[in-house]
Amino acid sequence: MDPNLLTGLLTPGTSKIVFIILDGVGGIQMEEKGGTELQVARKPNLDQLAEVSSCGLLEPVSPGITPGSGPSHFAIFGYDPFQFNIGRGILEATGIDFPLTERDVVARINYATIDKNGKVIDRRAGRISNETNERICRKLQGSLRLSREVEVIIEPVREHRAVLVLRGEGLRGEIEDTDPEREGISPLEPKALIPEAEGTADLVRDFVAQSRKILADESRANMVLLRGFAKHTRYPSMKERYGLNALAIAAYPMYRGISRLVGMTVLSSVSTLADEFKALADHFADYDFFFLHIKQTDSRGEDGNFDGKVAVIEEVDRYLPQVRALKPDVLVVTGDHSTPAKMRSHSWHPLPIILYSQYCLVDPVKKFDEVSCIGGALGKMPSVQLMPLALAHARRLTKFGA
Amino acid sequence: MDPNLLTGLLTPGTSKIVFIILDGVGGIQMEEKGGTELQVARKPNLDQLAEVSSCGLLEPVSPGITPGSGPSHFAIFGYDPFQFNIGRGILEATGIDFPLTERDVVARINYATIDKNGKVIDRRAGRISNETNERICRKLQGSLRLSREVEVIIEPVREHRAVLVLRGEGLRGEIEDTDPEREGISPLEPKALIPEAEGTADLVRDFVAQSRKILADESRANMVLLRGFAKHTRYPSMKERYGLNALAIAAYPMYRGISRLVGMTVLSSVSTLADEFKALADHFADYDFFFLHIKQTDSRGEDGNFDGKVAVIEEVDRYLPQVRALKPDVLVVTGDHSTPAKMRSHSWHPLPIILYSQYCLVDPVKKFDEVSCIGGALGKMPSVQLMPLALAHARRLTKFGA
Numbered sequence: 001m002d003p004n005l006l007t008g009l010l011t012p013g014t015s016k017i018v019f020i021i022l023d024g025v026g027g028i029q030m031e032e033k034g035g036t037e038l039q040v041a042r043k044p045n046l047d048q049l050a051e052v053s054s055c056g057l058l059e060p061v062s063p064g065i066t067p068g069s070g071p072s073h074f075a076i077f078g079y080d081p082f083q084f085n086i087g088r089g090i091l092e093a094t095g096i097d098f099p100l101t102e103r104d105v106v107a108r109i110n111y112a113t114i115d116k117n118g119k120v121i122d123r124r125a126g127r128i129s130n131e132t133n134e135r136i137c138r139k140l141q142g143s144l145r146l147s148r149e150v151e152v153i154i155e156p157v158r159e160h161r162a163v164l165v166l167r168g169e170g171l172r173g174e175i176e177d178t179d180p181e182r183e184g185i186s187p188l189e190p191k192a193l194i195p196e197a198e199g200t201a202d203l204v205r206d207f208v209a210q211s212r213k214i215l216a217d218e219s220r221a222n223m224v225l226l227r228g229f230a231k232h233t234r235y236p237s238m239k240e241r242y243g244l245n246a247l248a249i250a251a252y253p254m255y256r257g258i259s260r261l262v263g264m265t266v267l268s269s270v271s272t273l274a275d276e277f278k279a280l281a282d283h284f285a286d287y288d289f290f291f292l293h294i295k296q297t298d299s300r301g302e303d304g305n306f307d308g309k310v311a312v313i314e315e316v317d318r319y320l321p322q323v324r325a326l327k328p329d330v331l332v333v334t335g336d337h338s339t340p341a342k343m344r345s346h347s348w349h350p351l352p353i354i355l356y357s358q359y360c361l362v363d364p365v366k367k368f369d370e371v372s373c374i375g376g377a378l379g380k381m382p383s384v385q386l387m388p389l390a391l392a393h394a395r396r397l398t399k400f401g402a
Numbered sequence: 403m404d405p406n407l408l409t410g411l412l413t414p415g416t417s418k419i420v421f422i423i424l425d426g427v428g429g430i431q432m433e434e435k436g437g438t439e440l441q442v443a444r445k446p447n448l449d450q451l452a453e454v455s456s457c458g459l460l461e462p463v464s465p466g467i468t469p470g471s472g473p474s475h476f477a478i479f480g481y482d483p484f485q486f487n488i489g490r491g492i493l494e495a496t497g498i499d500f501p502l503t504e505r506d507v508v509a510r511i512n513y514a515t516i517d518k519n520g521k522v523i524d525r526r527a528g529r530i531s532n533e534t535n536e537r538i539c540r541k542l543q544g545s546l547r548l549s550r551e552v553e554v555i556i557e558p559v560r561e562h563r564a565v566l567v568l569r570g571e572g573l574r575g576e577i578e579d580t581d582p583e584r585e586g587i588s589p590l591e592p593k594a595l596i597p598e599a600e601g602t603a604d605l606v607r608d609f610v611a612q613s614r615k616i617l618a619d620e621s622r623a624n625m626v627l628l629r630g631f632a633k634h635t636r637y638p639s640m641k642e643r644y645g646l647n648a649l650a651i652a653a654y655p656m657y658r659g660i661s662r663l664v665g666m667t668v669l670s671s672v673s674t675l676a677d678e679f680k681a682l683a684d685h686f687a688d689y690d691f692f693f694l695h696i697k698q699t700d701s702r703g704e705d706g707n708f709d710g711k712v713a714v715i716e717e718v719d720r721y722l723p724q725v726r727a728l729k730p731d732v733l734v735v736t737g738d739h740s741t742p743a744k745m746r747s748h749s750w751h752p753l754p755i756i757l758y759s760q761y762c763l764v765d766p767v768k769k770f771d772e773v774s775c776i777g778g779a780l781g782k783m784p785s786v787q788l789m790p791l792a793l794a795h796a797r798r799l800t801k802f803g804a
Contacts, residue, residue, distance in 0.1 A: 001464040005484070009467070359744075361430045361438075361751055361772055377752075377773070379782040381465060388466030392750040399748055400463060401473035401483065402490040402630065 010243045015329035015394040018290045024298030024339025026351025037309045038369035043317035046368040050354050055365035056378025057350035060337045066348045072336035073258045078387030087230025093163045094257025100232040105171040107229045109162040111221035118186045124160045125221040136221050137162055143214045172197035173231035237263025249279045250293035277319040284326050301339030309341055330394045331356040357393035412645045417731035417796040420692045426700030426741025428753025439711045440771035445719035448770040452756050457767035458780025459752035462739045468750045474738035475660045480789030489632025495565045496659025502634040507573040509631045511564040513623035520588045526562045527623040538623050539564050545616045574599035575633035639665025651681045652695035679721040686728050703741030732796045733758040759795035
């Protein structure tokens with residue numbers, strides 16, 4: 001549905017919506033474990049919630065498509081993941097709380113090691129320390145001299161990763177990566193992908209050449225590789241789209257960054273699960289939408305740590321009564337995508353969802369897992385349809401048409 | 403699917419399709435009642451039909467979107483509810499059987515009371531009687547003098563509601579409402595939303611000014627408030643789109659109006675359920691598509707009358723054998739949207755559907771209710787996809803592609 005049409009149906013309300021997002025929660029069966037991570041986990045509170053809710057499966061982006069964290073989260077927040085496909089540079093920048101403007105073109109920097117012939121011999125510069133990273137960023141920032149009209153900002157992220165921001169009028173993001181993606185060859189030339197980006201490509205060539213000189217005396221981080229150029233554009237906020245004052249509770253910078261892009265207020269002082277659930281209760285009076293992000297399910301999945309992922313699910317289950325005690329009008333528990341421990345990576349599999357409200361149709365699903373939720377009232381639906389459903393169950397949408 | 407493509411696949415036939423539409427039939431559980439209205443109703447005939455049919459859930463317009471009667475019915479007839487989002491004025495006019503032309507711009511009139519400073523003090527003029535309404539419409543009609551090129555028609559609806567029709571060449575519907583939607587302030591100025599509508603806006607301003615003078619001596623209905631301006635456009639008929647001679651059997655004017663917009667023949671002499679089912683039998687030889695509309699399920703739902711809605715469902719169930727005795731080739735039983743008694747209003751919830759034909763895949767569903775039909779062969783599908791399915795089961799579509 002056209003988001004503007006949806007916005008036109010908004011009606012003011014005081015209802016509260018909570019999204020608990022277990023990153024990568026979906027899985028597939030591992031035979032030796034007797035099921036998927038969710039099937040094996042003991043989670044009485046989540047199962048009881050499923051029993052009184054509408055359940056179903058979320059298709060993150062499109063059948064067979066494995067999403068990154070950007071598209072899968074945008075979809076959950078109701079933003080078309082194809083339209084709002086965000087560059088890696090932007091994601092890194094927002095992830096370190098860097099305040100981007102609409103005059104910025106951003107790219108991710110990987111510090112690398114090149115040999116005296118200019119061939120890349122280590123694409124990660126031996127994973128230099130955060131301290132070295134910060135020192136090198138300051139060194140570049142202090143010595144670079146590009147055009148007078150364009151500001152250059154170099155911000156460290158961690159290890160060998162940093163962010164390049166070019167700020168000025170008329171810059172374009174259509175620039176090819178310079179990262180050759182393998183070792184033994186030279187970095188690629190910065191090339192404009194469209195004629196309108198030629199000016200920006202010239203600047204980037206100048207940036208690369210100067211950086212190489214400035215870093216020539218470094219033993220490891222003596223070169224920059226650039227990826228994911230993109231021009232920053234302003235996103236419609238959740239306030240504008242849905243009339244919601246939204247709070248993001250996320251321990252990991254990237255998810256805070258995505259939240260900030262859609263206009264959420266972002267708490268930066270949380271790190272443990274206990275912190276996150278406490279923050280939800282502490283701020284419950286002050287907002288009407290809450291995004292509580294749990295990273296560990298995804299991390300354990302990527303590590304192939306089936307039991308570890310099960311343990312995280314069981315830990316979240318123990319916090320659920322605290323959430324229900326707040327009596328949110330709409331409570332959604334789901335993930336952004338699947339990260340089956342069996343695959344040690346994100347995957348395309350649909351993942352289960354619980355949607356609770358006093359206005360939900362209660363279906364026969366009694367367990368929160370990939371197989372049980374197949375029979376749910378929500379069916380299998382694209383993640384991007386979740387926000388309209390949540391708003392409806394929160395009684396925040398009026399009738400369409402006479 | 404593109405409706406023109408569908409039309410290109412039509413093949414002539416003598417098969418007959420019956421749609422029994424229980425308005426607002428879908429519900430959600432009321433705990434104290436032990437289920438939804440459909441789950442609680444004793445309906446052996448509907449359940450037996452479900453047992454030998456394909457079942458599923460209809461999504462009226464889009465997930466989370468609560469439709470009005472216009473969009474939800476257009477969708478059932480296979481007309482995109484976003485493309486054919488009809489203005490309130492048009493719906494009112496067609497609802498009173500007023501024959502619109504393509505030269506007409508229509509708006510709904512609410513007679514209101516203003517004080518001597520021109521502030522609205524009662525937006526419904528104390529809900530004047532139908533008789534007063536008719537008298538005031540005649541009074542306006544007799545005294546108004548607008549442009550020589552434009553005909554003005556004022557038609558009473560009921561209580562404080564009437565319809566304004568401006569008929570002439572080049573009129574536009576892009577005019578803002580003058581109804582301020584609250585009391586204590588003056589009516590809004592009629593404003594053109596696009597430059598091309600300036601001429602029509604001038605006419606509307608003149609109409610409002612003259613009306614105010616003509617009604618000055620009325621104690622209650624001394625002002626007109628206008629809403630839902632729209633230009634009438636011709637809709638492709640079901641005959642053109644589907645090759646069907648369609649008959650509408652509906653007791654309520656608005657549904658007769660919608661049926662007329664899509665080119666159905668409309669019976670106006672029915673009022674009770676008994677009338678409606680008798681009319682179906684009486685005219686069964688003469689048409690090949692039948693829309694039988696039952697309003698009472700929606701009315702009871704809007705009243706919050708769970709038991710009353712159950713009783714209507716049970717009454718319809720008793721008529722079902724009469725319908726099956728006619729041996730329609732395709733028999734669909736469903737609704738246009740949900741109106742849960744628990745919510746006392748239309749809602750966004752998907753609603754169950756039975757599609758019977760000798761060519762349907764029989765699924766395991768044995769009961770006609772929201773929860774049982776989740777497991778049906780039709781899955782959850784947008785209402786707008788129902789007509790192609792009905793045509794297919796009636797063997798009225800040929801193969802697509804070689």
